[in-house]
Amino acid sequence: MHLNQTYPITDILNLPIEIDRFIIDANIHKNQRANIIINHSNHLVMLDALFGYLTQQEQQCNLYKRYSTYTTPVDNIMTRPMWSKALGEYHCAIPVTGFYKWKQEHPQATPYYYQPKDNQIAYLAGFYNFNETNSNYSFSVLTCASQMQSQKEEHGMPLVMNYEQAMAWLDNDTSNIFAPFPATSFQSQQVCRIVARRNMKDFQRISRVYKKKRRKKT
Numbered sequence: 001m002h003l004n005q006t007y008p009i010t011d012i013l014n015l016p017i018e019i020d021r022f023i024i025d026a027n028i029h030k031n032q033r034a035n036i037i038i039n040h041s042n043h044l045v046m047l048d049a050l051f052g053y054l055t056q057q058e059q060q061c062n063l064y065k066r067y068s069t070y071t072t073p074v075d076n077i078m079t080r081p082m083w084s085k086a087l088g089e090y091h092c093a094i095p096v097t098g099f100y101k102w103k104q105e106h107p108q109a110t111p112y113y114y115q116p117k118d119n120q121i122a123y124l125a126g127f128y129n130f131n132e133t134n135s136n137y138s139f140s141v142l143t144c145a146s147q148m149q150s151q152k153e154e155h156g157m158p159l160v161m162n163y164e165q166a167m168a169w170l171d172n173d174t175s176n177i178f179a180p181f182p183a184t185s186f187q188s189q190q191v192c193r194i195v196a197r198r199n200m201k202d203f204q205r206i207s208r209v210y211k212k213k214r215r216k217k218t
Contacts (some may be wrong), residue, residue: 001071001141001158002100002195003028003051004113005035007121007202010044012095015163020047027100030070036092036139038128039170049080049092053129053140071156072140073129074089074177087174092139093166094124095147099158100195113191113207123166125159125177144181157181 008027012019017037026035033048053069077083098115116122128139142159158181161169165176195206 001107001156003034003094003123003140004097004099004115004203005095007095007097011121015044017044017046020045022046022047026201027198027200032198034094034138035138036094036126036128037123037166037170038090038092038137039172043051044170046095047137049137049139050130052138053086053127054131054138071143071158073154073156074159077142077177081161083127087127088172090128091162091169091198092126092128094126094141095138096124098123099124100191101157109119110187111191111195112193112195114188117185117187120162123161123163123169125161125166125169132192142177144179148182 003207005028006024006025008020009022009024013023021035023033023035025032025034028051031050031052034050034051035046037046038042039045051070053072068136072083077087098113100113101109102109102111126139126143127142128137130137143156159177159179160182161176161179169176189207190209192208194200200206
């Protein structure tokens with residue numbers, strides 16, 4: 001999963017959120033930085049964090065590329081001890097313009113771009129961690145419970161929230177944690193495979209799909 005955060009800053013300025021740092025990026029890969037919103041002492045703050053949740057031990061050992069957790073299935077939250085503290089205290093919301101997801105199609109995986117039909121900012125539920133030693137934030141995106149996956153969608157769709165649900169999530173409300181992916185509110189389109197390049201940030205090039213022309217038989 002990759003993230004698109006190219007919404008105008010004016011859309012964020014209208015929200016009751018203090019902006020500490022702000023990123024504009026059309027193709028955010030794992031281990032790259034993205035905007036997240038956290039509740040810091042009952043005060044909402046937007047800051048940038050590493051896409052890939054790291055425990056304190058992993059951060060101290062600088063094991064960024066090998067051990068970071070990018071997505072967290074809701075199915076695992078209640079059963080794995082590493083998420084118990086995050087579930088109780090460290091909620092974050094990731095505001096996105098859209099996200100990229102790869103589908104397993106014959107003969108190879110194909111990238112698709114998902115965005116809200118109303119072109120509004122969508123909020124992904126996530127967990128964050130903070131390393132006091134180097135003041136570094138990291139985060140993971142929650143994915144829908146397996147029993148809530150639509151048959152038409154790939155497994156591992158993100159847990160998407162509207163603004164009101166996101167504010168409740170930041171207040172440690174978990175009532176919507178088993179919600180299904182709102183497929184009817186999103187539109188998807190196939191995009192170019194160059195989205196796999198970590199340095200590809202041009203959405204116009206990403207959104208083009210080049211079809212190979214068949215040569216005429218002579």
